[in-house]
Amino acid sequence: MNLFKFIEAVGVFAFALSGLVEARRRDMDLVGLFVVALVAAFGGGTLRDLLLDRTPLFWIEHDSYAIAILGLSTIFALLPVTGRFPPVVLLIADALGLGLFSVAGAGYALEAGTSLFIAALMGTITGTFGGVIRDVLCNELPSLFQQTPLYATCAFAGCYFYFLLTHLALPGELAVWITTFGITAFRLAAVRWNWVLPVSRH
Numbered sequence: 001m002n003l004f005k006f007i008e009a010v011g012v013f014a015f016a017l018s019g020l021v022e023a024r025r026r027d028m029d030l031v032g033l034f035v036v037a038l039v040a041a042f043g044g045g046t047l048r049d050l051l052l053d054r055t056p057l058f059w060i061e062h063d064s065y066a067i068a069i070l071g072l073s074t075i076f077a078l079l080p081v082t083g084r085f086p087p088v089v090l091l092i093a094d095a096l097g098l099g100l101f102s103v104a105g106a107g108y109a110l111e112a113g114t115s116l117f118i119a120a121l122m123g124t125i126t127g128t129f130g131g132v133i134r135d136v137l138c139n140e141l142p143s144l145f146q147q148t149p150l151y152a153t154c155a156f157a158g159c160y161f162y163f164l165l166t167h168l169a170l171p172g173e174l175a176v177w178i179t180t181f182g183i184t185a186f187r188l189a190a191v192r193w194n195w196v197l198p199v200s201r202h
Contacts, residue, residue, distance in 0.1 A: 011100030016041040018093040030077040043130035099183035102127035102155040120159035150190035158183035
């Protein structure tokens, strides 16, 4: 398993966990847990693969991802109703998934021969759109489309940070993990100190 496939696998788990926690908060049954976890884990990567014309889709090629998510969903469905999860669990899982998927998406795009700008967009799409679909299924306006603490900006800026590290000839694995940690920390800091993009007022 190459590096991008490995971090993609970890990212799948992190985003699946974020989907399961959110679905559990909504008291969904096993089917609801499984569906929300699937779209959270696979939504961004699926859109990336379609745009880059990568076939088969990554989760179809690696069906073990979906099987593992079904197992996790079953465990969550059997947890006691009183076993609630604090919001920080969802926040950390989502921030980690954002970091992992953004780097993987940008790396796959570069391998496909895209420009740096398009690669950064692909990384951002990979890191954010699973969460967008998750929120829609949970009847929430996605935070990506609100004036909330920086989210997509963390991914986009993080991708360019990754490009800079590779340009400086930093070893590939080190550049990946530094960037993943950086995006995750950036997102958590944005939430902690409420960093938002400016909006013009009329």
